[in-house]
Amino acid sequence: MASYLIRRFFYSLFVIWGAITIIFAVLRIIPGDPAAVMLGSNATPEQIHSLNESLGLNKPLFVQYGQFIVDVLRLDFGESFRLGGPALTHVLERLPFTITLAFTAILFAIIISFPLGIQAARKPNGAADRIISFVSLFGQSLPTFWVGIVLILIFSRVLGILPSAGAGSVAHLIMPAFTLCLPFIGMIVRLVRSGILEELRQGYVQTARSKGLKQNFILYIHVLRNALIPVVTVLGLLLGEFIGSAIIIEVVFSWPGIGRLLINSILYRDYAVVQAAIALIAGIYIILNLIVDILYGYIDPRIRVEES
Amino acid sequence: METTTTATESNRPIKSEPLVELRNLSLEFHSRNKIAKAVNRICLEVYHGETLAILGESGSGKSATALAIMGLLPKPGGVISEGEIFFEGKELVRLSETERRKLYGEKLSIIFQDPLSALNPVLTVGYQIGEALRKRKSLSKNETKKRVIELMKLVRIPDAENRYKQYPYQFSGGMQQRVMIALALAMNPKLLIADEPTTALDVTVQAQIMRLLKELQERNQMGLILISHDLGVVAENADRVAVMYAGHIVEIGEVETVFKNPAHPYTVGLMSSIPSARQNGDRLQSIEGLPPNLADPPTGCAFHPRCSMATDLCRKKEPLLEEIAPGRKSACHFAKEVLNHESI
Ligand SMILES: Nc1ncnc2c1ncn2[C@@H]1O[C@H](COP(=O)(O)OP(=O)(O)OP(=O)(O)O)[C@@H](O)[C@H]1O
């Protein structure tokens, strides 16, 4: 297990390097001179030139890149010219909000889809199964921002029971988290359902039945754990998507997370913040995947021991 | 070979009740657009302490019969279309799920061909062996563990105390099958069905497992249904043998007499497929052709397309399994001729 994790760690470093290199390149390809955007429309060419000079933006690209990598290694992403102060500090301030939102959404997704998936698998192609698969497919096909706006209209404008924007209380969290998890529910329901049906065909289920155990006991103790192995893997892969979708959701619900900060910083060409945010998101994504791997080993003993 | 426990008419009290008895049992597998008649009106019985082998090639309905007795036919799909199963006089086919659950473990148990897939990969072997004791007998955790370690020692799993906590994939095939046997015997069943218990194992391990099974059978005076397509295993371990072909029992009787002197052309063919089993010089062609399609079986005798002796009668009329000698039945219109032709 240890050597496996070390291997994963180096692999992760490589992925982070790839991510920040890409963002370095992309930011310099986006049309629009950052100094010009920063200074506004009535800046003189001299002003723009001197700002570019002081930001190091007129040096050759490879020099900029070398300097950039050295800075990143020191966790120095530069100063945010828009907000003042180190870019990383701003990003870290927003981090807890994004994490809270993403994890609540995952929790919602699990709480909603696991029971639905189990229920659907009890009687494949039965009435419950059909209804569940229809509803979850429907939820999956709705665009997220639209769902968010409709929810705001219903629960904030009409019913007035949930706040439409901002953070600060559990009530603020409900709509964004639900909107975020909605597209994933259908997928997880289907995964759980097909996982259970697949496992029910296995020989060990027959053995369990030949012991005289009750059907429900077999389902929960024998089948579910095996069925969850692929589900956990896919959930791990979905984590990145959760964080990605969170960016849109944060904008819709004015949720003060990294996503909203990132969008605003891109609009203002606040490179330092964008780079810090992307590097951090990549880092989180990788750490989460590592956690999933460990969890996976816990559920499936075959992995736990083989790797040690 | 010992035949003391054999259920011949002579050494069995006339009134002795069979442990399990199948009467005209028929099974079908229903799939989208066809019905496969996997087992057709078979009759057999097993007595206390006796080993009945079910012998037949792949697809002949051996496992289906075993699953039907256990009430473990796949749902939906597997259907008992006809007949009864009596266990200690109690009819099983129409038993409710709850009633049947009470029989498992204490009355009926089964071990399967592939022990690795029959064991749950994510639960420890100790838990799996003791599960029925704990859940059904409500034994305490410590009592269960003590009993499980006893069972593991009984089936000769070395280092039982430590291996208790291990998972199935950490065991060799032979040890996995021992785990499976311990699991099946945890509640002292009256009848054990062993569905090709050694097919997935190395030859050397096969003999050990069979010896263990026989020893445990004797200890508990269990009835044993030994499913196999290995003539050697059957010859060495069974008292009686039922030969199955395409869902029919074509011949049944004591192993020694059936093997020495088959009363059905299919059995004759089986015997000739292993040269060492035949001492006389009779040249018999091994069986040509393939078993029939169970969704569309041939008319008359199911074996007639492959039988060198087949006549018009065989093509038209289905032979019934009839007694041709005490304790000996054959389903062939020409059983007497086969028998005489074959006698040594
Ligand atoms: N779940 C199922 N669905 C449909 N048909 C099945 C199913 N299980 C078995 N059958 C069919 O029933 C027939 C009997 O199968 P069975 O498993 O009893 O054979 P077997 O004698 O045990 O063979 P083997 O030696 O290969 O184990 C076969 O033709 C098989 O195709």
Ligand SMILES: [Mg+2]
């Ligand atoms: Mg079989």
